[in-house]
Amino acid sequence: MATLKDVYPLYLNNEAAQPNTDLEVTDKFTNEVAFRTALATPDVIDAAIAGAVEAAEPMARMASYERQAVLDHCVSRFRERFDELAYALCVEAGKPIKDSEGEVTRLIDTFRIAAEESVRNYGEVQPLDISERAKGYQGMWKRVPIGPCSFISPFNFPLNLAAHKIAPAIAVGCPFVMKPASKTPLGAIIMGEVLAETNLPKGAFSILPASRDGADLFTEDERLKLLSFTGSPGVGWALKAKAGKKPVILELGGNAACIIDHDADLDDALERVIFGAFYQSGQSCIGVQRIIIHESVYDRFRDMLVAKTKSLVAGDPKDPDTFIGPMISEGEASRLDGWIQDAVSGGATLLCGGKREGNMLEATLLENVDENADAVREEAFGPLAILSRFSDFGAALKEVNDSKFGLQAGIFTRDLFKTLDAWDELDVGGIVINDVPSYRVDNMPYGGVKDSGLGREGIRFAMEDMTEIRNLVIRRT
Template sequence: MDARPFWLAGSPATGDAELTVTNPHDGRVVGTASVPTPEQVERAVAAAHAVRKEAAALPIHVRAEALAYVSRRLSERADEVARLISAENGKPIFWARGEVARAVATFRFAAEETRRFSGEVQRLDTEPAAAGRLAYVSRQPYGPVLAVTPFNFPLNLVAHKVAPAMAVGAPVIVKPAPATPLTALVLGEIIAETGLPAGMVSVLPVPNDRAGALVDDPRLPVVSFTGSGPVGYAIKDRVPRKHVTLELGGNAAAVVLDGADLDWAAGRVALFSNYQAGQSCIAVQRVIVERTVLDAFTAKLVAAVDSLVVGDPADEKTQVGPMVSVEAAERVERWVAEAVAGGARVLTGGDRDGATFAPTVLADVPGDAKVVREEVFGPVLVLRPVASVDEAFAAVNDSRYGLQAGVFTSDLSVAFRAHKELEVGGVVIGDVPSYRADQMPYGGVKESGVGREGLRAAMEDYTYEKVMVLTGLSL
């Protein structure tokens, strides 16, 4: 099996080592990726640094058309890319198709935002001393971006870093997760077709133990990282003078209140606790239920979880596939066992078969258990009864994370309370916290990260305001 080349400054290249990618479901080899040498990584960084001024000066229409082209080509190759995501990630093909569709939209949104991202004008003659003066405020890229991406969305989370960089004229170097580099390499191939300046985009599947050199390199002034908290904060501490954005996940809560549609809530919570085998930073983990509806909701929830189709990710009917590795599933198994040893009850699930962990519902879980306090990143949800809205919102906030929360309620005043009181980056009313529209600002507070994704938000994160004052005008 020939190794896929990586993309060095917009051209295919091969190194002196290979990375083998296996399917988490059955262990078969999906493909191999060529790994760049340190000298090739240096060439990619040097190229990004050299092209930074040319990239920033690209006309808006050139950037927008390149982004639109990527969107179209991803749409044309959607089936191929979805099957590759499913094979290397273990994601059911149903969800992989959804990820491709989202990436198509992400690049399309970026093309649209590029045409709108043109600065603003301010009259300064609000005070006598500034008579005849006008300010033009533009946004300029800091420079090349290092994009470090995770395994769970090997296409769309790459898109959320690459597309805004292309939009603002910033070169970008992608370091994909070692478990899932193949999809990012296909994206690199498509971007290379756009005719953007050489050096503007590189995709380098370097091992994690070599990533530190990229993080440290002063020619990459922006680091955009999605992944685990300890790694993210280690990066931020390592390069305090760089512009670092972090999306670090959490232990997302869904609140179910009296008066909510329990059938809808149970179905959505069941599905979106398990939709990526729980490997999503906004997968439902904590389910906080008003006691008056606890029994009815629990019965509906367990039935909905039991109805999920678990199996081969290549099967169109499968809703829950394997985790990314046996080791990941074994960790979840240990955490569940620790909770049970502390008094938790398993209402359904709790079993592991290789890399597949059965969708699991836990009740009576001790408040200090890992499945409550940490990010499970697996198909496990924890039920917690509460007596009131006040107690429910306090329970949501009783976490060092704060990415998104969902609140199932029919009361508009409660919805606005949730938006005001919950210590999270996003509140979803009437649905799970797992909802994300790719154009909206997305990110967290507390230990869920720094900065925002979503096209315009990320474009602002990659740029700084630059002011020109015009003097002696007749306004």
């Protein structure tokens, strides 16, 4: 088993710095301090932004193959440090070790995809002679880096969601400053350690753990040309309001639904729904929160879900057999526990789970929940799923849409026409057929609508956000 150091630095303008050890990061299972990191002060953040501004021109001048070499180096080093990265994630996030290893695999995939895309930043030749007045004119356009970017990443996927910002920025030649989540900063710091081994221009990157108040400094400064935030809707929309003229990409929350139609393979659906609802203790914005089951299979599938949920092993995330680990904090576990108790008090049936000890909350299933309960309307972001039944597929689609969120939805069906109806009618960023909404491949366009955010991630799509079109017109006569 890998070990952690007692103290970690921040990265300021490509270099490790240890101005203090003010940020304590706990082991989320034991709640003991696991390590300390440097905490960026306002003057450090200002210096990082200034460094990114200075790096903008040399970053833009880097050849595609040079940027690709940086990304390839990261892929190689992440593979070499696989066990260390997984263990660090298991400790700081409380993520079961198997899930932690899965996230490191996705981190590597994300940088590998970015390396491939870094040499595909295409433009277009465009005929302009659409009328007599434009005869003899030729047009073409290319994409150029938008400039210094600001990134704020969340606690629940501290490796891969940071990678979805860092890797495309390097691929297109944008310097950046990043604020990782203060509860889980180590993954981003290790990425900084690896990036510091490369020949990126000075100021190309800074990795700066900071207080929540520090988010304003990453948001309001006009020297920053783009803000990409992943986290809670309340914080995300507030930051957008403060961002000024810069484009803002928001990847926010959800209360994703999964439809189980009458013709679904229930054994297959069971394994995927259990994973979607409870992997990493449900702390995923696309975790399965609402399970909408056809009435003809409802009782059978409910009983299957309850039996499987009761069998899940909860405990120390470092144990390979553990499926349910701790939530990120006792406060978050207490919040969700309160929602569960409120739902039961309002008439819901507790099918299993519902007990909490500290930041450990049992995997919980509810049915007959009031449609206006927080457990239905809000984002649970924990090990809770709500069961309901339907008879008409169109009504089930309306139930999915009856949410202020719109990130992804899953549907288990063998009916092609229902698939196409769902693709047309569901007001979400993505629909997954015969799998859960939690499914994501790191090159696909990923993002939501309504309160779930703005814009799309997925390397090629993030690269488009981090570039601007620059047009060229040539008069040839």
